Amino acid sequence: MELYRGHILICSGTGCISSGANSIKDAFEQQLAEKDLAKEFKVIETGCHGFCEMGPIAIVYPEGTFYCRLEDEDVKTIVDEHLIKGRLVQDKLYNPPHSEDKIPSYKEIAFYKKQHRIALRNCGYVNPEDIDEYIVKGGYEALGKVLTELTPDQVIDDMKKSGLRGRGGGGFPTGLKWEFTSKSESDKKYMICNADEGDPGAFMDRSILEGDPHSIIEGMVIGGYATGADEGYIYIRAEYPLAINRLKTALDQAREYGMLGENILGTGFNFELHIKEGAGAFVCGEETALMHSIEGKRGMPRPRPPFPAVKGLWEKPSNINNVETFANVPVIFEKGADWFASLGTEKSKGTKVFALTGKINNTGLAEVPMGITVREIIYDIGGGITDNKKFKAVQIGGPSGGCLPENLIDLPVDYDSLIEAGAMMGSGGLVVMDEDTCMVDLARFFLNFTQDESCGKCTPCREGTKRMLEILERIVDGEGRKGDIELLEELGETIKTTSLCGLGQTAPNPVLSTLKYFRDEYEAHINDERCPAGACSALAKYVIDQDLCKKCTLCTKVCPVSAIEGKPKEVHKIDPEVCTACGVCVEKCKFDAIKKG
Structure with a gap:
């Protein structure tokens, strides 16, 4: 086993790769080779660090x-200054230390301080294509305990x-869901991972x-053992090529190490996993539509009951959980159910991963x-x-x-509080x-x-959402009518109570x-033909x-429709009847004199 003086972990998730992470990795390896440091420092590609x-x-x-x-x-500077001379490269640190002598850990960054990583525990720490690194971090210990004890x-x-x-999204108790599948009598059962992330x-x-x-594989094998399933599918959208490739590598490694396939860890338990690539239909996030897609049919939901635990994939009892759910499973058996239950609130245990996007400074995963x-x-x-x-809102x-809205900014984030406020946990988009x-x-x-x-199968979702959208488009175009608000509310409540699946x-x-x-x-x-935020161009x-x-x-010179009146040394005016609200005058005015009224 090779020992290194240090490791350089490069974030190689899709986000950082799109920003040039592969080039950064190559530059580090080149610099280490040129400086004869390749045996002292190892460059490791990891998953997403979150930030x-x-x-x-x-x-x-x-x-x-x-x-x-x-x-x-920057890489040459980091190698020369930090790795060789022991001096920090201040301008590339997120949060430079008060003292030159202090080397700050990333855990001191505010973005990470309030996080508690369980599902993301290994993301950014291990090479996802090396099963040995997963095992060193305690991987597959939970599986061994479950199968033998x-x-x-x-x-x-x-x-x-x-x-x-x-x-x-639904927040249904995982153990109860597993129990339903376990109690179903059948010669064949399936364990399914929903990785059709479409939000x-x-x-x-x-x-x-x-x-x-590997955490997903381990979680699914444990789930298969608990429910009596001997085969599983990971349903993942084809737009995730990096995830698919790394998952294929992990499956091959798990089989080679005896963590997957026949006679797992010599216990006599058999479980095999397959990858099914989806075409990116949002409705396939609904479990019955997902199963139809695996079967080669059009992804459309069906009425329930019977529920998948009784009649699922190929009409056999099946259990479906999403990626984050399975990622939590090994930790529960490694650290104990009581430990996990001690986190969170009375009815919402553990942690939740959120994707932070929009008008926020620190976009990423938390x-x-x-x-x-x-x-x-x-x-x-x-x-x-x-x-x-x-x-304004989230x-x-x-x-x-x-x-x-802003007045609910101190609302605790848990399943019940969000539902009561008119929102939902969902899969974690924020x-x-x-x-x-x-x-x-x-x-x-x-x-x-x-x-x-919408898949179009049921009338409330197919037609109702179309009618609601037509009303909203009229409103933002300045053609709203009296009664539109009440009609939106009536349609919305009807669609909620009569649609076939969770999408509708x-x-x-x-x-x-937003109406609330x-x-x-x-x-x-509608009434004033005015957009308070000034965002609707019409x-x-x-x-x-x-x-x-x-x-x-x-401004008079750049207006494409000559809507601005005014001569030199005269205050200018905009003719609202002629103005098309293109915004060119706002961009060109050097004095911030033009505002949205």
Whole structure:
């Protein structure tokens, strides 16, 4: 076994790779070879470190020094200064220390301080394509314990005791779900992993599969043992090529090491796993539609009952959990169900991974204890709103979730609190909005997505979401009518209660939640033909502040429709009847004299 003086961990998740991480890795290896340091320092490609805003990222161990936003030319400086001379490269540190002598660990960064990583425990720490690194971190110990010390019923009892609820959106107790499948009598059962992550801006499951694929394999094998399944499928969208490749490598390694296949660890238990690539249909996130897709059929949901635990894949009892749920399973049996249950709240145990996107400074992945407040996530971890603007709302739960306003910023993030407030945990998408966001247009955006992704099987979802979208498009175009708000509410409630599957049942949530908390914006669009946020171009009206106007005539020269009147040394005015609200004058005015009225 080779011993190294230090390790350089390069974030090689999709986000950092798109920013140039592969080039950074090559540059480090080249510099180490040229400086004859290749036997002293090892470069390791890892999964996502979570702090996507700062990529490409490299962490130098054993100190844990966090270098970010790296470029190829920075690598030579880090090797010369840090690795050879022991001096920090200050301008590439995220948070330079107060003292030159102090080498800061990345754990001191505010983004990581309030996180508690369980599902993401190995992402950013191990090479996802090396099973030995997973094993060194305790991997497959839980599987060994389960297969040699526990009966299937004891495994299910521990899962129920842990309080783990499904992280895919519904929040159904995982142990109870396993128990239903276990009690179904059949000569064949299936364990399925739902990796069909389709929420806009969500990349939690992708990052776990890219950074720690063995944890999913281990969790699924344990689940197979508990339920009596001997075969499983990982249903993953084809748009995740890196995750698929690393997963294939991990499956081959697990078979080679006896963790998968026949007679696992010599216990007589057999379990095999397959990968099924999906075509990216959002509705295939619904479990019955997903199973139809695996079978080679069109991904469309079916009525329940019978539930998958009784009649699922190929009409055999089947259990479906998502990626994050399975990632938690090995830790529960490694550290104990009581340990896991001690985290979070009374009814929401453990942690939750969120993808932080939108108008927030620290975009990326954050895994936090259940019960943490929205404020802590946005300001303590997310670093607040971009450009120091005012926080307006947060969309939690993806396109099927709901918008929470500023006065609910101290709401604890757990399943029940979010449902009560009109939102939902969902798979973990968290989109932050500032004062410039139009909530009507935001609702239109999310409904447009779900309407487009509707499979069309049931009338409420197929036709109802289309009618709601038509109304929203009229409103943002300045053609709203009296009664539109009431009609949106009526349609939304009807679709929720009569749609066949979860897509239709939750599709109206963004509209209903914005109507609940931002009704005044809808009324302004309809009654006053005004967008309070100034975001809807059809309703945007520009005015010139007479106190700020320098009478330079620059705006009159750039206006493409000659809507601005004014001569040199005269205060200019905009004719609202002619103005197309293109915004060119706003961009060109050097004195910030033109505002949205």
